[in-house]
Amino acid sequence: MEILNYINNEWIKPNVQEYASVINPATGEVIVKTPLCGRTDVNMAANAASEAFPAWRRVPVQDRVQYLFTLRDLLKANHDEIAKLITNECGKTFEESKAEMVRAIENVEVACGMPHLGKGEFVEDIAPGIDETMIRQPLGVCATIAPFNFPGMIPFWFLPYALAAGNTYIVKPSEKVPMTMQFIFKLIEQVGFPKGVVNMVNGAKEAVDGILEHPAIRAITFVGSTNTAKYIYATAAAHGKRVQAQGGAKNPVIVLPDADMDMATRIIADSAFGCAGQRCLAVSFAVTVAEARNTFTEAICDAASTRVVGYGLDAGVQMGPVINAASKSRIESLIGLGVQEGAGIPVDGRGISIKGYEGGSFVRPTILADVPRGSEIAKTEIFGPVLSLMHVETVDEAIELVNSGQYGNQASLFTSSGSAARKFRYEAEAGNIGINIGVAAPMAFFPFSGWKESFFGDMHGQGMDAVEFFTQKKVVVERWPKEWSRKF
Ligand code: NAD
Numbered sequence: 001m002e003i004l005n006y007i008n009n010e011w012i013k014p015n016v017q018e019y020a021s022v023i024n025p026a027t028g029e030v031i032v033k034t035p036l037c038g039r040t041d042v043n044m045a046a047n048a049a050s051e052a053f054p055a056w057r058r059v060p061v062q063d064r065v066q067y068l069f070t071l072r073d074l075l076k077a078n079h080d081e082i083a084k085l086i087t088n089e090c091g092k093t094f095e096e097s098k099a100e101m102v103r104a105i106e107n108v109e110v111a112c113g114m115p116h117l118g119k120g121e122f123v124e125d126i127a128p129g130i131d132e133t134m135i136r137q138p139l140g141v142c143a144t145i146a147p148f149n150f151p152g153m154i155p156f157w158f159l160p161y162a163l164a165a166g167n168t169y170i171v172k173p174s175e176k177v178p179m180t181m182q183f184i185f186k187l188i189e190q191v192g193f194p195k196g197v198v199n200m201v202n203g204a205k206e207a208v209d210g211i212l213e214h215p216a217i218r219a220i221t222f223v224g225s226t227n228t229a230k231y232i233y234a235t236a237a238a239h240g241k242r243v244q245a246q247g248g249a250k251n252p253v254i255v256l257p258d259a260d261m262d263m264a265t266r267i268i269a270d271s272a273f274g275c276a277g278q279r280c281l282a283v284s285f286a287v288t289v290a291e292a293r294n295t296f297t298e299a300i301c302d303a304a305s306t307r308v309v310g311y312g313l314d315a316g317v318q319m320g321p322v323i324n325a326a327s328k329s330r331i332e333s334l335i336g337l338g339v340q341e342g343a344g345i346p347v348d349g350r351g352i353s354i355k356g357y358e359g360g361s362f363v364r365p366t367i368l369a370d371v372p373r374g375s376e377i378a379k380t381e382i383f384g385p386v387l388s389l390m391h392v393e394t395v396d397e398a399i400e401l402v403n404s405g406q407y408g409n410q411a412s413l414f415t416s417s418g419s420a421a422r423k424f425r426y427e428a429e430a431g432n433i434g435i436n437i438g439v440a441a442p443m444a445f446f447p448f449s450g451w452k453e454s455f456f457g458d459m460h461g462q463g464m465d466a467v468e469f470f471t472q473k474k475v476v477v478e479r480w481p482k483e484w485s486r487k488f
Contacts, residue, residue: 003034003178005199006042006185008048014041020175020204025091025321025343026311029360033442034175042210043168045199049141049168050216052196057138057166057192065112065164070109074187075101082183082314086152089177091320091361093312097152106444111160117467118165129482136471138166139218139242143211144251145172147224147230148323149278151180152274157448157461158221161197162470167219168197172211173222176323182399208336212236219470221461222246223280225381226407226453233456244457244469246280247383249409253438254285254398254424257292260415262300262390263436268414269303271438273365276322280371280454281410281432281439281468285371285388287380288400293391297346297369300387304365305346310354321361322384328361330382335366338377338388344369362386371452379406381466393422403429410440431455 003010003022027293055073056064075082079101086097108118121134142162146154150203162169171179185200201207211217212235219242222232224445236243242377255264261429271283288296312320322328326382339345349364362383369377371388378388392398400412415423423433431449434440442448449455459469 001032001179001182003032003122003182003202005035005045005202006198007041007045008190008199009189009195012041012044014202015281020177020310021030022089022176023406024088026239026357026360028325028361031069031088032179034178035173036206037201038206038305039210039390041201041203042207042214045170045201046141046214046216048196049170049199052194053138053140053168055364056168056194056197059467060200061115061118061164061166064166065114067193068108068112068160068164071160071187072112074190075108075184078183078187081322082152084185085180085340086177087320089179089313090148090151091312092278093317093320096275096311100150100153100450104153105158105439108160110444110463114161114467115348117464117473120396122270125485129485130477133476133478134164134408135465135474135476136477137474139472140167141170141217141220142167142170142219142270142470143170144219145208145211145220145222146174146181148174148176149275149280151318152184154223155181157223157464158470161466163193165470166468167470170199170201170211170217172201172203173205175202178202180241208232209235212241212479213239218242219471221441229456242469244459244461245455246448246461248407249280250379250381250405250407251281251283251410251412251430252285252287252300252402252405252436253412253414254280254289254395254402254422255292255296255420256289256395256413256415256417259292259391259436260416260417261292261295262394264373264414265296265299265303266439269307269365271412272387273304273307273319273385274439276319276363278322278383279439283387283412283438284361284382285390286471287390287392289395289398289402290393297389299368300389301346304349306386308367309364310360311357311360312327319365322363323361325361327384328363331363331382332383334377334380334382335368335386337374338368338371339356341372341375341377343375343377344370344389360478363433373401387414395423399424399427403427406453410434412437412440431460
């Protein structure tokens with residue numbers, strides 16, 4: 001496979017000198033190379049999308065969504081093929097890759113409701129003979145800058161809504177995982193959108209800067225790490241664009257003594273170690289309250305040390321590798337930092353290799369115990385299969401600890417107490433809340449609602465937030481002869 005751009009319904013080999021090597025993280029082998037495109041290619045895509053916009057916005061919405069119905073069918077028909085590509089370039093297991101695409105497809109389905117979702121408002125006789133209307137109109141050219149960890153799903157938090165609302169689009173996949181989107185764009189090609197409506201440009205920082213600065217691009221969505229999110233938010237805003245930027249996370253879970261410990265352990269282990277911990281909703285630290293400490297610690301250590309780690313397409317594998325060798329060594333040194341800062345390490349996943357996959361970037365599930373409050377390891381996003389344990393005596397202390405963090409992507413509680421659950425739901429400072437849930441990922445018809453340093457912007461991805469984000473409101477006040485509204 002050669003990674004190309006898709007612009008104006010054509011596959012284009014960019015004229016670049018620099019490429020990023022894409023490796024299969026389970027084997028360490030280079031599988032393709034991503035062309036690191038710059039402003040020339042972004043300009044080409046933005047021009048194509050600009051030219052396509054006037055005609056596309058005039059296509060009736062019920063006709064625009066027909067393209068999405070076809071895309072949905074093609075995504076379903078190619079579900080396994082896409083999932084294999086995700087596993088091979090991103091490392092997660094085949095089941096995890098399939099689950100990722102379920103959410104992508106669900107977003108296409110929700111966006112197919114645009115004839116209803118995008119309706120305006122109308123009030124007649126705000127004064128005799130005067131009526132007021134609110135219409136939603138598309139913005140123009142919009143773009144998504146995507147991270148590596150959900151190569152198939154994340155662009156679908158945005159793209160289907162933008163297209164259904166009448167915008168044209170550019171996707172910039174992560175340079176670490178370009179194959180999945182390239183395959184999905186082959187499906188987009190089969191759908192037969194009019195020329196220039198959907199485009200893809202590959203690359204890294206230079207392509208991103210081209211998108212941030214291009215005058216024709218009206219709105220940008222970004223998903224990735226917090227530092228980049230801050231840069232994207234500030235730079236896009238300085239260029240007068242509508243922007244939403246989802247950032248990193250450090251997601252807490254509180255375990256109360258009245259929780260169903262078997263269920264809590266199973267679900268928290270799946271959250272912390274699923275996708276090798278490279279999920280923005282992965283639980284990364286657990287706060288046990290009072291006597292939950294001993295039972296939970298013992299059970300979670302057992303779950304961590306028995307998890308089957310390997311190549312995600314092999315049968316029985318429960319956890320794949322992390323994205324690359326640099327990430328493995330970063331995760332391992334952060335574990336080392338935690339130990340230096342005083343944490344215990346009852347389960348140590350460093351320094352392993354998997355038979356038959358010696359070139360892979362594997363880190364086994366790791367538990368850091370008694371992590372000191374305020375330490376670097378308690379604050380830093382590790383983005384790997386590492387669960388930190390902390391302990392307090394009361395629910396109030398636990399909620400205070402949860403709320404002291406800089407991030408606010410997700411917070412979870414395991415309990416059988418309705419009052420504790422309600423208090424937590426009310427007070428926890430995070431946009432996605434789980435009660436006896438380890439990955440509180442919103443369905444496509446709800447917003448993906450990160451808070452604090454996990455999100456910069458106003459409207460989120462998915463559902464009605466995406467409809468709002470990709471449309472601008474126009475209010476029309478009309479005066480007609482007063483007699484027309486009089487009672488005859
Ligand atoms: P990243 O920030 O390194 O990269 C994301 C995108 O930004 C890529 O397309 C990359 O090419 C581009 N980019 C990277 N550095 C840049 C720079 N200096 N200037 C301009 N563009 C740049 O993130 P990643 O490593 O691909 O993804 C992992 C991160 O994403 C984690 O922090 C994770 O928590 C976060 N994430 C958040 C959510 C969420 O919903 N909040 C979802 C998924 C992932």
